[in-house]
Amino acid sequence: MRRTGPKTLAPALEALEQRFGRLDAIKKRIANHHIETPSWAYGDSGTRFGVFKQAGVPRNTFEKMEDAGAVHKFTGVASSVAIHIPWDKVDDFSALSEYAQEQGVRIGAINPNVFQDQAYKLGSLTNEDPSIRQKALDHILDCIEIGKTVDSKLLSLWFADGTNYPGQGDFRRRKQYLLENLTTVYKALPADMRMLLEYKFFEPAWYHTDLADWGMSYAFCRHLGEQAQVLVDLGHHPLATNIEHIVAFLIDEGKLGGFHLNDKKYADDDVSVASFNPYQMFLIYNELAAAEDDPAAQDNIAYMIDQSHNIKPKIEEMIQSVVACQVQYAKALLVDRAALTEAQKNGDVVRAEEILKEAYQTDVSPLLAQVRMEMGVDPDPIIAFRESGYSEKVARERQGEGAVTPGG
Amino acid sequence: MRRTGPKTLAPALEALEQRFGRLDAIKKRIANHHIETPSWAYGDSGTRFGVFKQAGVPRNTFEKMEDAGAVHKFTGVASSVAIHIPWDKVDDFSALSEYAQEQGVRIGAINPNVFQDQAYKLGSLTNEDPSIRQKALDHILDCIEIGKTVDSKLLSLWFADGTNYPGQGDFRRRKQYLLENLTTVYKALPADMRMLLEYKFFEPAWYHTDLADWGMSYAFCRHLGEQAQVLVDLGHHPLATNIEHIVAFLIDEGKLGGFHLNDKKYADDDVSVASFNPYQMFLIYNELAAAEDDPAAQDNIAYMIDQSHNIKPKIEEMIQSVVACQVQYAKALLVDRAALTEAQKNGDVVRAEEILKEAYQTDVSPLLAQVRMEMGVDPDPIIAFRESGYSEKVARERQGEGAVTPGG
Amino acid sequence: MRRTGPKTLAPALEALEQRFGRLDAIKKRIANHHIETPSWAYGDSGTRFGVFKQAGVPRNTFEKMEDAGAVHKFTGVASSVAIHIPWDKVDDFSALSEYAQEQGVRIGAINPNVFQDQAYKLGSLTNEDPSIRQKALDHILDCIEIGKTVDSKLLSLWFADGTNYPGQGDFRRRKQYLLENLTTVYKALPADMRMLLEYKFFEPAWYHTDLADWGMSYAFCRHLGEQAQVLVDLGHHPLATNIEHIVAFLIDEGKLGGFHLNDKKYADDDVSVASFNPYQMFLIYNELAAAEDDPAAQDNIAYMIDQSHNIKPKIEEMIQSVVACQVQYAKALLVDRAALTEAQKNGDVVRAEEILKEAYQTDVSPLLAQVRMEMGVDPDPIIAFRESGYSEKVARERQGEGAVTPGG
Amino acid sequence: MRRTGPKTLAPALEALEQRFGRLDAIKKRIANHHIETPSWAYGDSGTRFGVFKQAGVPRNTFEKMEDAGAVHKFTGVASSVAIHIPWDKVDDFSALSEYAQEQGVRIGAINPNVFQDQAYKLGSLTNEDPSIRQKALDHILDCIEIGKTVDSKLLSLWFADGTNYPGQGDFRRRKQYLLENLTTVYKALPADMRMLLEYKFFEPAWYHTDLADWGMSYAFCRHLGEQAQVLVDLGHHPLATNIEHIVAFLIDEGKLGGFHLNDKKYADDDVSVASFNPYQMFLIYNELAAAEDDPAAQDNIAYMIDQSHNIKPKIEEMIQSVVACQVQYAKALLVDRAALTEAQKNGDVVRAEEILKEAYQTDVSPLLAQVRMEMGVDPDPIIAFRESGYSEKVARERQGEGAVTPGG
Secondary structure: OOOOHHHHHHHHHHHHHHHOOHHHHHHHHOOOOOEEEEEEEEEEEOOEEEEEOOOOOOOOHHHHHHHHHHHHHOOOOEEEEEEOOOOOOOHHHHHHHHHHOOOOOOEEEEEEEEOOOHHHHHOOOOOOOOOHHHHHHHHHHHHHHHHHHHOOOOOEEOOEEEEEOOOOOOHHHHHHHHHHHHHHHHOOOOOOEEEEEEEEOOOOOOOOOOOOOOHHHHHHHHHHHEEEEEEEEOOOOOOOHHHHHHHHHHHHHEEEEEEEEEEEEOOOOOEEOOOHHHHHHHHHHHHHHHHHHOOOOOOOOEEEEOOOOOOOHHHHHHHHHHHHHHHHHHHHOOOOOHHHHHHHHHHOOOHHHHHHHHHHHHHHHHHHHHHHHOOOOOOHHHHHHHHOHHHHHHHHHOOOOOOOOOOO | OOOOHHHHHHHHHHHHHHHHOOOHHHHHHHHHHEEEEEEHHEEEEEEOOOOOOOOOOOOOOOHHHHHHHHHHHHHHOOOOOEEEOOOOOOHHHHHHHHHHHOOOOOOEEEEOOOOOOOHHHHOOOOOOHHHHHHHHHHHHHHHHHHHHHOOOOOEOOOOOEEOOOOOOOOOOHHHHHHHHHHHHHHHOOOOOOOEEEOOOOOOOOOOOOOOOOHHHHHHHHHHHHEEEEHHHHHHOOOOOOOOOHHHHHHHHHHOEEEEEEEEEEEEOOOOOOOOOHHEEEEEEEHHHHHHOOOOOOOOOOOOEEEEOOOOOOOHHHHHHHHHHHHHHHHHOOOOOOOHHHHHHHHHOHHHHHHHHHHHOOOOOHHHHHHHHHHHHOOOOOHHHHHHHOOHHHHHHHHHOOOOOOOOO | OOOOOOOHHHHHHHHHHHHHHOOHHHHHHHHOOEEEEEEHHHHHOOEEEEEEOOOOOOOHHHHHHHHHHHHHHOOOOOOOOEEOOOOOOOOHHHHHHHHHHHHHEEEEEEEEOOOOHHHHHHHHOOOOOOOHHHHHHHHHHHHHHHHHHOOOOEEEOOOEEOOOOOOOOOHHHHHHHHHHHHHHHHHHHHOOOEEEEEEOOOOOOOOOOOOOOOOHHHHHHHOOOEEEEEEEEOOOOOOOHHHHHHHHHHHHOEEEEEEEOOOOOOOOEEOOOOOOOOHHHHHHHHHHOOOOOOOOOOOEEEEOOOOOOOOOOHHHHHHHHHHHHOOOOOOOOOOOOOHHHHHHHHHOHHHHHHHHHHHHHHHOOOHHHHHHHOOOOOOOOHHHHHHHHHHHHHHHHHHOOOOOOOOO | OOOOHHHHHHHHHHHHHHHHHHHHHHHHHHHHHOOOOEEHHHHHHHHHEEEEEOOOOOHHHHHHHHHHHHHHHHHOOOOOEEEEOOOOOOOOOHHHHHHHHOOOOEEEEEEEEEOHHHHHHHHOOOOOOOOHHHHHHHHHHHHHHHHOOOOOOOEEEOOOEEEEOOOOOOHHHHHHHHHHHHHHHHHHOOOEEEEEEOOOOOOOOOOHHHHHOOHHHHHHHHHOOEOOOOEEEOOOOOOOOOHHHHHHHHHHOOEOOOOOOOEOOOOOEEEOOOOOOHHHHHHHHHHHHHHHHOOOOOOOOOOEEEOOOOOOHHHHHHHHHHHHHHHHHHHHOOOHHHHHHEEEEEEOHHHHHHHHHHHOOOHHHHHHHHHHHHOOHHHHHHHHHHHHHHHHHHHHHOOOOOOOOOOO
């Protein structure tokens, strides 16, 4: 990890301008590309085999807001924080909201948790027991109220519902329970709140997940209405899925609500963004940047990180992930779209691919450093964070049990 | 391969009746469960590494009808044959239809081929070149006319369209081309013809397939209208996909058009039905049998085999596959649905699973043998076919080049 | 779940004898096919998203032995119990051993745990810190001593060691650490103790696992010596792996030490044996039964269940899994090997496959019921267990916190 | 595709030197990194669904040598050509060798083909028919003779052998046939020729492949002797395999013979190098570069491209792939190994990863352009090739049927 060389920054930027033209618009888009971080990623987390404890992890939601504030301070673009209920349940959400603002951030998406309570062993909104379905429904409706209190515009729904064994559940009956209950939730949404409906290919249910793929979430969103959109978690697909294609498809349908950003090798690893295949992240951003350029395309897409780093220090990895998003977004903005379209129309496969590769192979570090300096942020976020002494400070101050994030 | 023992049949059937009650309704359903075989599976086929030639393979579509007739003769339930245009293009389709009927079969689904011509290298209905899109469209419209001539009720569409490299195509533009053209096709359908829209996760395009999963086919079918439904090829999913869940989901949406039946281990292997995971086939049939029992559920589902057996003798494997379908369907009919629902409602996971296992572990060979005898068919199809001398006869008669099925 | 009908049993057995000849040798082999259950599967377990608590789960290792004894009582073939150190650490292992024997079981494989302690965050025997490597080594050497005390013949080693991110570790250096330490362990083995070396494709490390596949375990075992053999956990392979081929390959190399039996759909789901693909389990047993018939083949193979059922009642599922093994083993014993070899030599692919299918499709329930009755065990293990009132009894007696199995 | 800007090259190189120190040694290593291209990639190829014909494809092996010569001319590092027998069978191999040298290249690895002949339908060296095993053996022995004639040092063996259905073959018997025959082949090798033994997870056999993974090839190579080593084709693994780990493992065992370079998304797609995951290619090269720096590590590794591009123009894609290798190799050479080791020893996961990322995110185009110019090659290979008019020339000259590569 090297400090950005002030001597080399200017010539590097000049070289970029020479190749790609004036960078002003691109710099503005990078500065405006906000990425939400999740409160739960600041707590201790692990795998089913155990949780490794870190020094200084937050002991409560207020301290999580402090850490999120630190990530925002060192990146300049992580201005909101998703919360998870009941993990982040506090007595006074207005006070939480104010405390967050004092840390420089605001509360973003509200994530109801209907998987952890013992009642949900065999499902929440899909449970055969009507009282358990009602319990889950009530919790989600409560979360909408919390959302109103903290002025959130996003209700982000993920269900662990599914079965472990053939025969355990009736697929169609469970689907009908789910639709019935989500319809009730949908009707309770205020007009400016969107429902994001996440899907997941497997885990924690091994045999089937009630919302197993984007198609299922999409079908539900079509039944529910315009305020319901699909949430794409990058780790929730079968291996070899072309995620950028799904993203483009959903944009074309006006049904892409947002992202849970992370990376995976085999399962839902929830590791740092772009850890294993940064080119895939670039190709996803390539679709998003292209849609931004297209006035006919949908634009209100939420970018939210969802990770559970059980090895790296929490804040450092969050900074790494925010930066990893910026790197690929910046590269996507460098793609010469007119030339790409021309190559596609001409059937020049080699040239079309080379146009993407040229953008991808460009080193955008100087560009990002420049954007940060113009925003008043240190050009080297991780180094600056390490130098700040924040980690040492909270390790000293936060004695006692840190928060543990199940599933995180 | 043993002959059904006449002495053991009666006690075995009696034991089944003792366990499952009167079998009349079940026998009737088995006898009425028709499975279409594909003309192209009777030709020589192989892999990209080569085609292995077999003696006696049909040299033309008329001879394919003879072989399909043989499969029907020895199974009693393979009464229709899917055709592929242009592979099965003949001058006089009425004559073909009549010839088929003389062999005891009728023509089923019409499958237009828009992948083989050199023009389709970069796509058919999604090609950037409008003249190629038109060429593909015209071919499909022609196929509708052929369908009318042979009184087919099914237009079965699969597109090899996709890209091999990032940048090669624009996902959203290709989607729009496809929707525009399929809308034209849809409007040309006669009122009693359904369009089945197949999807495929990968191959022969490596980077993306325009209709990559059931969700994409479903979205198109929703846009097109009621006569458009999704076709599920069992080999066209990512590994570990819960296909029976997709089947149930589509039934609940009224959008399950039919099946291409086969099995796979890793890729789209197109091997005999239930070769690697017969329990999965049972679980799929379990959803279908349950839907048949449910008056509210959709029922007009087409069962079509789609395979390319490059090792086994063609007709024998087709008989094997038809029988494999019957085996799992019969087992699914033995499931005690009332008890299953009760176990599900009680959250008794072990009992629910055991109810499925009991049906699955039942040996239904005696039941199938009995059904066949009541239909006037030999109780042991493969043995009977081997004894019939059909293979030796066609090997003698059909000299010259056999038909080769690309991709088959 | 139906009771075995005493009236139907005799004719069913007669029918089996008619088809397969005298069953005496087969019945003897089924009765002698012992399957070890793991102590840790009797405790509460879950996923990273949470643990669901069950009534009556054992509070300590002694109570786990009671439950294992119950599984043995109702199956007759689960006569030994694998233990996990430190989860099953007791002050007096001789006392534990005696208590187990009073429950009708004995202690089987010793499984050292070098993944749970906070020290092992970045690895155990592969850790860069020599003091942590030594700590792990010492623990394993202690386990050998425990093994001697309880007269165990198996040291079963699984390492969670691996990395989550590129660059985190040096593959070759870690490999050298591992070999050095395992060599020390190997030298400490008594002459009649085998080391079983497990591999795992992924989890809990996401980027790489130090022993990632059978080839790596095999290479280590070759370096170590004859007492080191590979342990195959059925859930530790990439999707679509042909496990029966690996089993046959290892048998041919004399390097198959044993199994961790379970099933999976996508990840290492650790669900009941044969839940998703019973035919695969049959095909694996087919290789094992064939090897038993072959005097030249290796024979000392350990069959051990390794599962973590977080939905089903613990003991019931263990009984289900033991029975599931017996079902497939019994079917494998029915395969007509001489006919199979003949079909293979003749290149008769259809017949070879049908020979396997005939054995697989046979209902072996009557055969197993008969074997059980001859062993003095109830013919219907799950029903008998439910009727025994054991679950209700322990739920009453075992108040307080049940044992929790991380990773289980 | 832009021309290297002569004005920007010098400052870019200066910036690289400022960051990474003197580049002389790195430039030398890049210039010496030779990559073999395969004769069969110059012919027409396709998928099982069809072959798309290109203008100007070689009609014979001599013309393939011309095209390989062109790739070498425009890259400077593709100095040898692998040949495939019988596709490249000529009457006079000495003449072919001379002709190749006139094109600037030499003949590299000899690849016997024992999969295409109708005789090999059920296997070659593993066939139950001893006369077919002998036929395959004789062919391979002939290939060794051809290798001697053309002074090749590599016999590269891939077997399509496997089965499509359970029961079709006996795994252990086939393994024994294979070992017996490979032992004969091994003994026929001249002292300076290596046998490279390739493995493949699946295809064209669907149920099992006799050499299915690196572990099987490794086990055979151990049995055979020092001249036998494993060949890693990047497309021949299950999804999510950590290939760089296997590479490191084999290097540590002294058993890495070489590579077949390509990329894949789902199956064995055989597309251009680094098409879908260039970071993975970097991580593989990172292991290779590290081994080059380690005097104790193995070094005689063969780099060979194996692709079948059915969409892109043949020569252009080959140039793309050679360049793609160079890009990742150059980045791997920039990794600060001392700092990486230090971070690993300190357990600083974030820093270790960032060290790799810094090298990976560096734009090495200027470095490669400089190396090329110093070698007397055009700095922009694809542009230069397009400008050369070679494609147009051969399209004019090579009338008649082009060579078709099955499986390509």
